[in-house]
Amino acid sequence: xxxxxxxxxxxxxxxxxxxxxxxxxxxxxxxxxxxxxxxxxxxxxxxxxxxxxxxxxxxxxxxxxxxxxxxxxxxxxxxxxxxxx
Numbered sequence: 001x002x003x004x005x006x007x008x009x010x011x012x013x014x015x016x017x018x019x020x021x022x023x024x025x026x027x028x029x030x031x032x033x034x035x036x037x038x039x040x041x042x043x044x045x046x047x048x049x050x051x052x053x054x055x056x057x058x059x060x061x062x063x064x065x066x067x068x069x070x071x072x073x074x075x076x077x078x079x080x081x082x083x084x085x
Contacts, residue, residue, distance in 0.1 A: 003042035006034045010082055011064055020075045020084070023068065030065045039065050047081070049073040 011027040019025040030039055040051045050070040057064040069075055079085055 001031065001034070001038070003045045006031050006038050006042040007046060008062065010079075010084065011061070012084055017084075019066070020079050024071075024073075024075045026067045026069070026075050026078060028065050028067065029062045032063050034063070034065075036065075039067070043067055047078050049078065 008029045008031060011029050013027075016027040019027065026043075028039075028043075034042075036054045036056065039054055043049065043051055050073055051067055052070045053068040055066040055068075057066065069078075076085070
């Protein structure tokens with residue numbers, strides 16, 4: 001799998017917007033079989049950032065990854081590049 005197969009799409013809700021602004025976290029729908037290690041690799045490669053932590057949540061929309069960026073990297077900036085703001 002390449003990085004674009006692992007990261008399916010960004011997941012943007014009101015709560016996700018709050019996490020971008022307050023907690024420096026991004027939320028993505030990811031491939032069902034992707035591991036945390038693969039998700040970390042894909043995010044770091046696509047957006048040229050460093051990932052501190054990843055939490056996985058299973059929902060009816062699919063597998064969600066909540067990605068916390070390391071200090072010095074801005075989730076706001078990444079969200080702007082994705083066209084969220």
